[in-house]
Amino acid sequence: MRIKLITIFAFILFSYNGKSQSIDPDDSFTIELGLPNSFTNKPFKDIMQGLVCVSPYYQYAFKSGFALGAGGHYSYFAVNEFSLPSAVYGGMHTLAGFFKFSHEKFWGERFGTDLGVKLGYAHTMVKTDVLSAQGTLLHVIQSTYIEPVVGLILSSDEANSYRLTIGYPFYGFGFKPWTIGLDSELGYESTEFGRISSFLTIGFGYTHYFNGKSSSEE
Secondary structure: HHHHHHHHHHHHHHHOOOOOOOOOEEEEEEEEEEEEEEEHHHHHHEEEEEEEEEEEEEEEOOOOOOEEEEEEEEEEEEEHHOOOOOOEEEEEEEEEEEEEEEEEEEEEOOOOEEEEEEEEEEEEEEEHHHHOOOOOOEEEEEEEEEEEEEEEEEEEEEEEEEEEEOOOOEEEEEOHHHHOOOOOOOOOOOOHHHHHEEEEEEEEEEEEOOOOEOOOOO
């Protein structure tokens, strides 16, 4: 799926022949949509299946290319019931607010980059049928949220662009089987439970530049 996304973006990048003007970044609004895939924490990787990750944010880029932004982050992971001895139904919702520090620059009339990091605080809510049976409506976890991000930007005109986004969010907690209500370690080493929950996200984004300026000559 991720290879297909990259291939589609590359095709658009090299085949688009429109006469777009070079964007002079200023204040902008971006929304990113991706598909998350967990890595470091083995129980998190095996038990939880990433379905969606969304990040809308406002950003202001200075003439130097340094940019400041602020926005929200949402992700949803469903319990993979096929990875467990007995089926568990439910999932994990995470909401986060963040500040973004990055460098945004256009290297020509159409192509630009946005390299940075999002820093914030996350509110994770886990809801499963096992937790409900135990009398817990939601298992709530508060943690830090850090996400290095890379955006490969393709402009369509002086006010709009599209991007391939690559992010690697870190939630400041270790996922454990009892996070979803189980009372067993399921054969995992206890050292695995202390590893921070993280995942790779690859997706697309859309950006609207409010100033609509063009740095190209008349």
